[in-house]
Amino acid sequence: MNKFIFLDLDGTLLDDQKAIPLSAEKAIRLAQEKGHKLIVATGRSHTGVIPEIRNLGFDGFIYSAGAVVEIEKKTIFKNKMDADLVGKLIDVMDQNDIGYILEGYHHSFYNQRFIDYLGSRKPLGDLNPAFQPMESYEHGTSKIYKIAFFASDLEHAKVLETKLKDCSKISVFTHQKVQGDLINGEITSTGVTKASGIKLLMSHIAVPLEHTISFGDSLNDIEMLSVTKTGVCMGNGVQDLKDIADDITETPANDGIYKAFVKHGLI
Numbered sequence: 001m002n003k004f005i006f007l008d009l010d011g012t013l014l015d016d017q018k019a020i021p022l023s024a025e026k027a028i029r030l031a032q033e034k035g036h037k038l039i040v041a042t043g044r045s046h047t048g049v050i051p052e053i054r055n056l057g058f059d060g061f062i063y064s065a066g067a068v069v070e071i072e073k074k075t076i077f078k079n080k081m082d083a084d085l086v087g088k089l090i091d092v093m094d095q096n097d098i099g100y101i102l103e104g105y106h107h108s109f110y111n112q113r114f115i116d117y118l119g120s121r122k123p124l125g126d127l128n129p130a131f132q133p134m135e136s137y138e139h140g141t142s143k144i145y146k147i148a149f150f151a152s153d154l155e156h157a158k159v160l161e162t163k164l165k166d167c168s169k170i171s172v173f174t175h176q177k178v179q180g181d182l183i184n185g186e187i188t189s190t191g192v193t194k195a196s197g198i199k200l201l202m203s204h205i206a207v208p209l210e211h212t213i214s215f216g217d218s219l220n221d222i223e224m225l226s227v228t229k230t231g232v233c234m235g236n237g238v239q240d241l242k243d244i245a246d247d248i249t250e251t252p253a254n255d256g257i258y259k260a261f262v263k264h265g266l267i
Helices: 022-033 083-095 112-118 154-164 194-204 219-227 239-244 256-263
Strands: 004-007 037-041 060-063 068-071 074-078 099-103 108-110 131-133 146-151 170-174 183-189 212-216 230-233
Touching: 004 194, 022 037, 022 256, 037 194, 060 194, 068 194, 074 194, 083 099, 083 146, 083 154, 099 112, 112 146, 146 154, 154 170, 154 183, 194 212, 194 219, 212 219, 219 230, 219 239, 230 239
Parallel strands: 004 037, 004 212, 037 060, 108 131, 212 230
Antiparallel strands: 060 068, 068 074, 099 108, 099 146, 146 183, 170 183
């Protein structure tokens, strides 16, 4: 039976320059020609998935680390965060000088501190008008599925984790890998992961998990690599992920996706 291939984006399909290597594009095309189904499984929101990725013709998407699941252009699951909880999280982040993006489906909302942390980087709104300042956020109306947060340094991020550690409704973690000098992490609803999204998707189409393979590089890929039949960590992946992976491939820039697709008989 053909495989269901789940691909993380940043650090997996995308290289350090946020570009898709030509070898990865070739691997995806060849896998599609063999009849495999390819699904993006990302921490990014729907608004954050760029056209270059969509143009590759993926069969499905798992957005916001499992909070939104789509297959064959049909949304089969959405788990919005409680609006009052989001309001409390906003207060805590504002009080602790945290930058953040509230991830919606059609629109996401960023605060000024996030822009400050970006420094000379190009503003989000210039790159994608679906990203809007917090002034556009409407409490109780704007549906939020995940929160990405940004801190000045690792200690600053850990302060936020400590402030939120007793909230049973959410999971909080800080990424081990640093994008430039930007420390970032994620706040998700408890129990919502890429793995929960995969389980929902595979149950919806009535195909056993034994027909799945996944690729990732970060902490939010641990559950995904654990739940799929085969879990492949990129060469640039964090050590915690390498420790539980079934296989480790090269980095994206060193044709990691293509080489792994060949090794595992996907192309």
